Amino acid sequence: MKLSRRSAALLAASALVLGGCGSTGNDAGESKSSAGGKVTVEFWNIWTTDPLKTYGAQAIKDFQAAHPNITIKSVPYENEAFKAKLTTLTQSGKAPDIFQTWGGGVLKQQVDAGLVKDLTSDAGSWLGTFTDAALSAYQVDGKTYALPEDIGMVGFWYNKALFKKAGIAEPPATWSALIDDVKKLKAAGVTPIALAGKDKWPGHYYWAYLAMRIGGLDALKQAGDSKDFTGPAFVQAGQKLKELADLQPFQKGYLGATYGDPGGQAATMGDGKAAMELMGQWAPAVQNDAGKGLGDDLGFFPFPAVDGGAGAVTDAFGGGGGYAIGADAPAEAIEFLKFLTDSAEHRKAVGTGGVLPVLKGEEDAVTDPNLSVVAKNLAGATGFQLYLDQAFPPAVGQEVNDSVAQLIGGTKTPEQVAQAITETAKSE
Structure with missing residues (x-):
């Protein structure tokens, strides 16, 4: 079987935010709200292998405990299956409430189609916590359409x-x-x-x-x-x-x-x-x-x-992973995104070795010596080019x-x- 850059990285727990084999879940677009003010947020991700599978399950549990009116419906897919499913869904004019993105050309196509939310204002209060290099892949025409969870360099x-x-x-x-x-x-x-x-x-x-x-x-x-x-x-x-x-x-x-x-x-x-x-x-x-x-x-x-x-x-030069919000997603999806990218929570993800720092001053959370070298190079990067x-x-x-x-x-x-x-x- 041909091994792609991302599927090859599955061989390692300290690789990019990438996936192995996961459940299939349901397609986006079902009812998100129910009586009593409760809201369901559908979250498409590739948290299908450890360490991120275990980390993600705990993160969702912690968020729901703090937000009892919000249910996070996790829909994990293996990396290649994720891309195929997402392409099919977006071609129908829909997008999940919150979903994995690698930015670049595919994200721009989704932006042009009006499928993702402009986060420039909604996330304005915490956009400044990210490094410029980490944010760059998710910006189109000066606006931010996704937030980073991981970054890496070649x-x-x-x-x-x-x-x-x-x-x-x-x-x-x-x-x-x-x-x-x-x-x-x-x-x-x-x-x-x-x-x-x-x-x-x-x-x-x-x-x-x-x-x-x-x-x-x-x-x-x-x-x-x-x-x-x-x-x-x-x-x-x-x-x-x-x-x-x-x-x-x-x-x-x-x-x-x-x-x-x-x-x-x-x-x-x-x-x-x-x-x-x-x-x-x-x-x-x-x-x-x-x-x-x-x-x-x-x-x-x-x-x-x-x-x-x-x-x-x-x-x-490199890449990473981030999360975009569907254009029709409830406001609670942004609340979950804010939780995932908050310093206290994101440090936990970095500590697993599953992702690298995307927030300023987060490099000390990296424990693996090889990943630490990369993180320090990224922290001092004067510019960043996506694959x-x-x-x-x-x-x-x-x-x-x-x-x-x-x-x-x-x-x-x-x-x-x-x-x-x-x-x-x-x-x-």
Whole structure:
């Protein structure tokens, strides 16, 4: 079975807010109110595996105890089933009272269809408690349409022992230094990078980050608005990635490798058979599950700067999870959302290892050392870019993944990648 970024993260308790197998529940749209002023709020979520399954059940119990007139009807779905069910429901012109969202292009489509509530005013009293990076994926045209529950970032996870074997004293701070380190690792007989070529989405991280470092976040925003990805930042990103791919830095058989399966990217890294992987904050747990795990030999560094580039090395790339409110939801749905994102309650969720901080000053609630490193990087982020296969409309995101995979495999040029993505964007 093909393992997606989110379903792969299910292998780890400390992964993104993602789901396993859950019950199906009923479709939204049924009566929410009953006699006596009691209100039922339907809550679609992906709290189907621990630690969030157990946390969520307790959170709902605590909320209902404090609000005896409100019943939270939890409707949990496995991640992919959730997306399919939600798509079917929204196509009918309805939305659950409160539901999981990853922001970006799909949320914008829901906003354009009038299916979600503008929370800018309703949540105005506590919007300032969130970090700018955490909120960014849920804002459309300056307005906020969902609130974050989780955030994460992609960066390089590396094997300290293999770096030492190759004579590399510290992680590379620039792209040119990364290229030099790849050469040193190969010379030492070490596979520099593990990559799940078959899954495609891990490869798009490289192209996206390079475009960010070269053109800055504005280049990506402008391309999204103009639907034109043929600008210098995107072509140069392809050229830099081709420079890396031409060194043949990936493990043998990477084109057929998946992310979390035996022998895949995570296992290659976790078994010490590659020096680096570019992956999200769930990487250590999946390495431990798919492979042996690296223990104290595992380190993390942010994606390097590109010499002469306009982007800051402190700009982060990643994603997370949040909650939107259906346009026709009762006011009590917002009350529940406020409860979930209140500092006292959200710290409990962070403490489980199931989510990372989205509130200012919450980093100390992270107990896992690997997740703590990511949380500190996010706390200092000067900007944030959502995964391109989520930030843009679904067809555009798929084209990014497909074209970048072809670039890495040597069957598309940097210019052809930029043109293909542009053509798809303009056809949307």
